[in-house]
Amino acid sequence: MTRRFDVVVVGGGHNALVAAAYLGRAGRSVLILERDDHLGGAAVSAEAFVGVPARLSRFSYLVSLLPSRIVADLGLRVSLASRGVSSFTPAIRAGRPVGLLVEREPGPATAASFRALTGSDTEFGRWLDFYGRLGALAKVVAPTLLEPLPRKEELRAAVIAAAGEPVWRQVFEAPIGEAITETFADDLVRGVVATDGLIGTHTSLHAPDLLANRCFLYHLIGDGTGEWRVPVGGMGAVTAELVRVAREAGAVIATGAEVTRVDTDGRSAEVGYRTADAAKTVAAHQVLSGVAPHVLAGLRGRPAGARPVGCQLKINVLLTRLPGLRSGADPSQAFAGTFHLDESYVELENAYQASTSGTVPEFPPGETYCHTLTDPSILDPELVAKGWHTLTLFGLHLPVELFTVDNDAVRADLVERYLAGLNRHLTEPVQDCLARDAEGRPCIEARTPLDLEAELAMPGGHIFHGDLAWPFAEDGPGGWGVETDAGNLFVCGAGARRGGGVSGIGGHNAAMAALAAG
Numbered sequence: 001m002t003r004r005f006d007v008v009v010v011g012g013g014h015n016a017l018v019a020a021a022y023l024g025r026a027g028r029s030v031l032i033l034e035r036d037d038h039l040g041g042a043a044v045s046a047e048a049f050v051g052v053p054a055r056l057s058r059f060s061y062l063v064s065l066l067p068s069r070i071v072a073d074l075g076l077r078v079s080l081a082s083r084g085v086s087s088f089t090p091a092i093r094a095g096r097p098v099g100l101l102v103e104r105e106p107g108p109a110t111a112a113s114f115r116a117l118t119g120s121d122t123e124f125g126r127w128l129d130f131y132g133r134l135g136a137l138a139k140v141v142a143p144t145l146l147e148p149l150p151r152k153e154e155l156r157a158a159v160i161a162a163a164g165e166p167v168w169r170q171v172f173e174a175p176i177g178e179a180i181t182e183t184f185a186d187d188l189v190r191g192v193v194a195t196d197g198l199i200g201t202h203t204s205l206h207a208p209d210l211l212a213n214r215c216f217l218y219h220l221i222g223d224g225t226g227e228w229r230v231p232v233g234g235m236g237a238v239t240a241e242l243v244r245v246a247r248e249a250g251a252v253i254a255t256g257a258e259v260t261r262v263d264t265d266g267r268s269a270e271v272g273y274r275t276a277d278a279a280k281t282v283a284a285h286q287v288l289s290g291v292a293p294h295v296l297a298g299l300r301g302r303p304a305g306a307r308p309v310g311c312q313l314k315i316n317v318l319l320t321r322l323p324g325l326r327s328g329a330d331p332s333q334a335f336a337g338t339f340h341l342d343e344s345y346v347e348l349e350n351a352y353q354a355s356t357s358g359t360v361p362e363f364p365p366g367e368t369y370c371h372t373l374t375d376p377s378i379l380d381p382e383l384v385a386k387g388w389h390t391l392t393l394f395g396l397h398l399p400v401e402l403f404t405v406d407n408d409a410v411r412a413d414l415v416e417r418y419l420a421g422l423n424r425h426l427t428e429p430v431q432d433c434l435a436r437d438a439e440g441r442p443c444i445e446a447r448t449p450l451d452l453e454a455e456l457a458m459p460g461g462h463i464f465h466g467d468l469a470w471p472f473a474e475d476g477p478g479g480w481g482v483e484t485d486a487g488n489l490f491v492c493g494a495g496a497r498r499g500g501g502v503s504g505i506g507g508h509n510a511a512m513a514a515l516a517a518g
Contacts, residue, residue, distance in 0.1 A: 004283040005031040005252070007514060008271045010259045010299070011290030011493060013041030017242035017251075018507030019288050019492045019514075021074050024249025026515055031282060032251055033273050035258035035457070039243055041290070041493075042456055042463070043502050045236025045378070048316055048445050051438025053380035054390065056316050057235035057371065059447070059456070060463075061392050064222030064229065065503035066238075067146055074245045078238050080229035081374050085337030090327055090425035091117075091188050091344070097326035097425060099334065100188060102127075104227070118186050130183050130193075134220050136163035137171065141217070142224040145471060145498050145505050149478030152470075172470070176213045177205030180345065190345035195338075195367065195396070196220060200463040200500075202311035202399050204352050205345075214468040218500060228338075230374040238502065262287055262299045266487040286517070288510050290493035292458060292465035310449030310461030311355075313366070313395035313414050318435040318443035321387050322370070324427035335370040335391065342421050343367065343396070351397040358402065363421035364414065366395035388435060393418055400449035400460045407450045415446050465495035480513040482506065490514055 007023050009016045012034030020030045038044065042059035063080050071078060086102040101113040106128065114124035140162045144150050150158075159168045170179035176197050184190045194205055197216035205212050220226040231238050247253065260279070261272040269284045289296045297304040322331040342351075343365045351365050372379055372389045379388060395418060403410045423429050435443040449461025458465065472478070481497025482490045492510030493499060499506030 003031070005029045006284065007031070007286045007288060008033065008269070008282055008284040009288045009290060009492065010262065010271065010296070011041065012036070012039040012253065012255065013290045013493055014043040014239055014242055014502060015493050015496075015499065015504060015507035015510075016288070016290035017239070017246045018070065018074070018504040019290075019511040020246040020251035021242065021249045022508060022511035023514060024246065024251050026511075028514075030246075030249075030251040031284075032246070032253045033257040033259050033271065034253070034255045037255050039253065039255065040236065040239035042452075042458075043235045043239050045234035049318060049435070049437040049443040050441075052318060052383075052435065052443060054318055054383060054388075055234050055236065055378045056318075056390055057231065057378075057392070058316065059314065059452070060235050060502045061371065062228045062369070063231050063238070063502050064227060065145075065218065065501040065505060067142070067223050067503070067505065069146055070504045070508055074242075076238075076241045076245065078241050079232035081232050082227065082229055083337050083369075083374050085333055087192060087338040087340060088329065088334040089188055089192050089340040089343065090325065090329075090334070092424070097328075099325070099327040099329050100192065101329070101333070102192070102337070104337070114189075117188065123184060123186050123189050126183055127189070133163045133167045134171075135226070137167055138221040138226050139224045141221045141471060145221075146508055149471070149473040149481050149497065151476070151478070152472045152474050155472045171213055171217055172210075175206045175208065175210060176216050180205065187344045187346055191343045191348055192340055194345055194348055195340060195343050195365075198348060198396050199394070200310070200312055201468070202309055202352070202355070202397060205349060211467055214470060217471075218468060222501075222503075230371060232375045232377060234371070234375075234378045235502065242504075259291075259299060261301070262289070262296065262489070264486045264489050269488060286488040286490070286514050288490050288492040288514065290507075292462070292493065293491060293495040294459040294466065295457060296491070308460040308462035308466045309399050309401070310452060310458065310463060311397060311399045312449065312461075312463065313393075313398050313411070313418075314447045315393040315395070315415060315418060316445050317391045317393075317430075319389045319391055319430070319433045320435050321433050322389055323430055323433050326425055326427055332373055335368065335389075336373040337369060339368040341366045341368060341393075341418070348396070355397045355399055355402065360398065360402065360414065360417070362417065363424070364395055364417055365397060366393050366418055366421075368393040368422070398449070400453075403448045403450045407448055411446050411448050411451075415444065463494070464500040465493060468500055469497045471498045480509040482510040482513050487517060
């Protein structure tokens with residue numbers, strides 16, 4: 001036995017750092033054990049291309065769910081920049097390239113874009129009404145994420161009072177596909193709305209389990225506004241601040257320390273871990289787990305159950321210039337927000353159905369954005385002066401099973417398909433705009449669910465550590481949504497209820513539960 005701590009945190013992701021900062025400030029001694037040589041988990045920046053001074057947000061890349069309250073509580077010196085554009089969706093109609101622009105604050109330009117696409121102002125009016133009601137819902141739900149789980153009926157009453165009973169029914173009771181198809185008539189507009197229910201989530205928009213609804217909810221309630229913002233300096237800047245406040249709170253951080261077992265009787269615990277030169281054991285009063293519940297079960301010597309199903313491809317590229325668009329849209333505007341690619345409603349549903357049969361469409365759905373249009377600081381100033389930019393793509397409906405036979409071949413094939421899909425809307429092939437690294441190779445990298453499993457210990461490459469859950473308790477007191485069957489073991493990572501995304505919510509709530517438990 002090497003030492004004893006009040007709390008041992010398994011894993012050094014951003015939620016673990018949040019939890020350690022809160023607990024340390026409350027006077028608890030905290031040890032963080034991280035298997036990798038760096039902290040942050042998926043919330044990291046890296047120079048992905050040899051000899052090129054560009055630090056990309058390699059995995060997680062935008063921030064919505066991080067509450068202002070956590071930023072204020074911990075004194076985080078982070079800057080989250082607003083994008084002027086919410087989204088741009090290119091399409092080809094009657095052989096003619098077109099596009100739908102949605103500003104962050106929809107105004108005359110958005111109205112004109114809707115009108116040009118659909119032929120009237122009807123869809124835009126529906127859009128404003130739909131998202132106005134969802135905005136009222138967000139203002140009710142977001143503050144509850146940092147409190148003990150509300151009972152379902154309590155949350156229902158509050159949502160109905162603020163946003164109306166139809167909104168509760170559309171989001172919480174009927175498949176979200178019904179609300180989308182009943183509200184909007186245009187297939188492209190429907191698809192833009194629908195994507196928020198499918199990020200990192202492999203399901204149909206009409207599935208009766210409402211998994212898409214849960215994903216949709218969390219993508220629209222962040223900090224009460226639902227706005228997705230760019231971390232200035234890249235995602236690594238957020239992690240660096242969390243490391244700072246955790247250390248200042250007294251947390252001891254050990255990297256290169258892979259946890260091998262977690263034993264607890266509900267009152268005290270032991271955590272075994274392995275470093276480069278020894279196997280060690282540390283005692284603790286409480287344990288917080290930042291790893292996926294599937295992994296935690298294995299560490300406790302218990303059946304882990306079915307492996308989660310991750311379902312995305314992440315592609316990062318570096319460009320020497322932004323390509324032009326066939327529609328005539330300004331690329332500095334179109335790529336500044338979420339650039340929806342082959343994500344009409346029909347295309348999304350077709351892609352899901354194809355993926356369940358083990359295939360993918362010729363042009364799979366995905367979405368891109370250009371970090372450097374909002375925050376050029378992740379590039380060396382010389383590259384900025386040359387007009388270089390990053391481009392990030394997140395592909396949908398690509399379950400881990402598609403990659404199991406030949407991960408490398410499927411990854412390469414999908415990269416080519418996405419580039420071909422993008423090229424249909426460009427005035428020049430994006431390949432002609434790719435930068436090259438110091439060894440002459442194109443600056444492009446991709447990560448599949450299997451890659452995430454290997455690099456980040458995410459079972460199945462599932463970015464949420466498992467299916468998202470509703471932010472309420474069905475009945476009776478629900479605790480903080482981080483509790484386990486052991487009274488001194490709490491889940492603090494993405495696998496906590498209300499824990500997905502770069503939010504710190506899982507870490508905050510686990511810390512509060514641990515403090516309340518004594």
